[in-house]
Amino acid sequence: MSAVLGATTRANLKPTIPIWIVTILAVVVAFAVSTPFRTGTNASSLLLGMAPLLLVAAGQGIVILTGGIDLSVGSVVSLATVITASSLGDGSGTLNVALVVVAGVVIGTANGVGVAAGINPLVMTLATMGIVKGGALLIMDSPGGTVPASLLEGLTWSFGSVPLTFLISLGVVVVAWLLTSETRFGHTLYAVGHSGIGARRAALRTNRTLIVAYALSGLLASLGGLVLVGRVFSGDPLIGDAFSLDSITAVLLGGIAVVGGRGALLGIIPGVLLLALVDNLLNLAGVFSYYQYITKGMILIVALALYNAAGGELKIGGVRLLPGRGSKPDAGAPA
Amino acid sequence: MFRCTDVSKRFGATQAVAGVSLEVPAGQVLALMGENGAGKSTFMAMIAGEVVPDEGELAVDGHVLRGTPADSRGAGVAIVHQELSLFPNLTVGENITLGRTPRNRIGLTDHRASKVQARAALDRVGFDIDPDRPVADLGAAERQLVEVAKAIATTPKLLILDEPTSSLEQGEVQLLHRAVQRLTDEGTAVVFVSHRLDEVFQFSDLIAVMRTGALVAAGPKAEWDEDRLIQTMVGREIQQLYPPRGAEAPRGGIAALELDGITGGGVHDITLRVEAGRIVGVSGLEGHGQHTVAELATGVRSPDAGTIRVAGQDTRLRDPRGALKAGIAYVPPNRREAGLFLPLSIRDNLATAAQRRLHPRGVVSPGRESRAIDPVIERLHLRYSSTFQRVADLSGGNQQKVLFGRWLLAGDLRVLVLDDPTRGVDVGARAEIYRLLRELTDDGMGVLLVSTDMLELLGLADEIHVMYEGRITGTVDGADATEESIMALASGRAAA
Structure with missing residues (x-):
């Protein structure tokens, strides 16, 4: 093992073990108690729903590892669905896919150049978020469009209950994890x-690393939009809005530090799965959908508290809730 | 060989470096000396490519530096920064090979080759440490040695050491010394900055002194002795580094601060008294718990057992704020990280602890603030261009003075607890800080001075407690103590 993965890679994976356990337990419990959960159609819809968020969150994770944030991913997802559902070229969909890729890379690179030039990531990506959203609405002002048939066939292909897009997305996360932890680029990123x-x-x-990180985020977000079309079968200029915040949630659940430099991209897999499970189970239980937001928010807070506890110690109002590994006294200015 | 000709740099109103010309032949060590604020840091930042000179030219082996870190590094410049620049989120080995990690055929990190490289670099320093250890787990001295290993992993043409020994013990200094010697044998030119004079004479071949941005003297070591060096740096004679001890301060009576059998955070059974008017020192080698004592005495840490009494009253110090309410102020060791608000002005930094006193109604009155702050600034002998100047732009010694000034303004202090207040501070500023401390005790304050600088304690403290492995192994009277007697206690060889 030690010859295969670096010491830091291993150290960063360790804190994700609890979320893997929790997520796997949740799947097992759901499988045991819920009959509708066990059905093939449900599994298929769960996995299909995960695919876009896996891609978008992988990109978001790369950016968050640099200590930045990418708010524009949601708009990029929307734009990608709109491009995918537009009538272009010979109708085979090749041109659509090419344009989706180019749009994602260009927008991401623009973000990266801005951030490398010293613009705060929050400000930079907030600006592109608006611009891209406007662009998507100009192309298609309401949901619709037609997706090239051959393209749609590929996007909806599945092996039994396992959609092809899910497998590809999973593979992309693994590759992105290797890229960020086992390469020169990765070390620079951290x-x-x-x-x-x-x-x-x-x-x-530094600059090149930042630009590549944001470009990858843009690319992965636009691919997320492409994959999303495999579930909704049309373009929608506003469909991606939720992805900006959902991707950040998934990344944080996966144990990547919001300040950057710590965590493993692989943690995104249980992070996304946990979010998808919440939606899926509450849907199956017929609970009013607004409760899904509340549940996800609470899970995030509990998860972050647990990650904190693993690193330092969990204190609220001076009361120690959980003992930490090493006590770090806060030596802040005694004012 | 390193050569610079007529290099100048100005920041706003401050001429940081003025027309410096200098040459360091291959294989020679130049000690660059000067008080804090003399322009050494700026000069070295120019060599590192972090600051572009306004005028003049720097060249390494004929390659003219273009003023970017990458260009300087490409030209063969390696730097050991004063503020350590390792990445704690990576391992020792990853830090050493960062940016040129060996790769396998498909572009992933080749961990075996990487470890071999890291180990080779560590061997050159003679430092035995597992390359897989995360830097976050290392102490200051270990980090410093890793930093050196990283800098010399590729034999540099010019090595810059910016106070490389400030957190090293004697044995580690020898390691560093030997590593530097090996490099100079291979033809590396070295520029070395330190405030420890003995080291300067031990390490260097050439000595150059900067003052207010200009190079005032340079020459082979043989032309220098300690007296001349100090005089050249300060530009005036320092009659006395340490102020005279006051008349025998009254002992007994009620102590301003008393620790009674305090245990916690790795120290055991600490009992000491800080009486008004006295400077009580805590000495010890790095890592024997003396910093913890300062933290326990100021509410940064809570003790597991024992009693703290303030002016005779049992007191529980919950946090630094609570300690301040009880009249105990704390000057932490790392002023840049844990004491000052670097982006804020001198005024704002001074006023932080006294907000309530200065502005009782909550509305800031600039006039009132000036009337309170100006005398304090006067008393500190601050060197500054305006009280609105950012503290980040001040030199280390002046930053430290601002930190003191904060407590001068706060008023109603009984005890000032200082942890290594003069680390990295030059001789001139040191003398002023010492004088200030003595003034404070003469006014009736008690001072608890934790320091790794033994000479400082010998010169200043009325009483010195020496720690070894988390316990006080002995207490000596400041006036009678010798380096030997403290060293014997600090290394656990004797009990008083």
Whole structure:
């Protein structure tokens, strides 16, 4: 094992073990108690629903590892569905896919260039979020359009109950995890995430790393939109809005530190699965859908508290709730 | 060989570096000396490519530096920064090979080759540590050695050491010394900055002194002795680094601060008294619990057992805020991270602890603030261009003075607890800080001074407690103590 994965890679995987366990337990329990959960159609719809968020969250995770954030992914997802459902070229869908890829990379690169030039990531991606959303609405002002038949066939292909797009998305997350943890680019990414100034001082290619990170986020978001069409069969200029925040939630659930430089992209898999399970189970139980938001919000807070407890110690109002590994006294300014 | 000609740099109103020309031949060590604020840091930042000079030219082996970190590194410049620049979220090995990690055929990290490289670099320093250990788990001295290993992993043409020994013990300093010697034998030129004079004479071949941005003197080591060096740096004679101890301060009576059998955070059974008017020192080698004592005395940490008494009253210090209410102020060791608000102005930093006193109605009155702050600034002998100047732009010694000034303003203090207040502070500013501390005790304050600098305690403290492995192994009178007697206690060789 030690020759295969680096020490930091292993160290970053360790904190994700609890979320894997919780998620797997949740699946087992759901499987045991819920008859509708066991059906093939449900499994298929659960996995199909996960595919877009897996892709978008993988990109978001890369950006968050640099200590940044990408708010524009939601708009990029929408734009991608709109492009996919437009009548273009010979109708085979090749041109649609090519345009989706190009749009994602271009928007992401623009974000990266802005951030590398010193614009705050929140501000930069907030701006592109608006611009891209407007663009998508200009192309298609209401849900509709027709998806090229051959393309749709590919997007909805499945092996039994397991959709092809789910498998591909899963593969993409694994590749992205290797890219961020087992390559030179990855080490630089973590270094930048810990301290951009430090990385610059160490003569690392800080700007290039940032640009590539945001470009990947843009690309993965647009591919997420493409995959999403396999579930909704049409373009929708507003469908992606929820993805911005959902992808951040999934990344944080997966144990990636919001300040950057810590965590493993692989943690996104249980993170996304847990979110999908909440939706799926509450739907099956016939609970009013607004409760899904409340449940997900509460899960996020509990999960982050547990991650904190694993690293330092969990304290609320000076009362220690959980003992930490090493006590880090807060040596802040005694004012 | 490193050469710079007529290099200048100005930041706003401050001429940081003024027309410096300098040459370091291959294989030679130049000690660059000067007080904090003399322009050494800016000068070295220019070599590192982090600051572009306004005028002049720097060249390494004929390659003219273009003023980017990547270009400087490409030209063969390696730097060990004063503020450590390792990434704690990566391992020792990953830090050493960062940016040039060996790869296998499909582009993934080749961990075996990577470890071999890291180990080779560590061997050159003679530092035995597992390359797989996360840097986050290392202590300051270990990090410093890793930093050095990283810098010399590729034999640099020019090595810059910015106070490389500030957190090292004697044995580790020797490791560093030998590593540098090996490099100079291979033809590396070295620029070395330190405030420890003995080291400067031990390490270097050439000595150059900067003052207010200009190079005031340079020459082979043989031309220098300690007195001349200090005089050149300060530009005036320092009659006395340490102020005279006051008249025998009254002992007994009620102590301003008393720790009684305090245990917790790795220290055991600490009992000491800080009486008004006295400076009580806590000495020990790095890592023997003296920092914890400072934290326990100021509410940063809570003790597991024992009693703290403030002016005779049993007191529980919940947090630094509670300690301040009881009249105990804390100056933490790492001023950049844990004490000052670097992006804020001198004024704002000074006023933080006294907001309520200065502005009782909650509305800020600039006039009132000035009337309170100006005398304090005067008393501190601050070197600044305006009280609105950002603290980040001040030199280390001046930053430290601002930190003191905060407590001068706060008023109603009984005890000031300081942890390594002069680390990285130059001789001139040191003398002023010492004088200030003595003034405070003369006014009736008690001072608990935790320091790893033994000479400082010998010169300043009225009483010195020496720690070894989390316990006080002995207490000596400040006036009678010697380096030997403290060292014997600090290394656990003797009990007083």
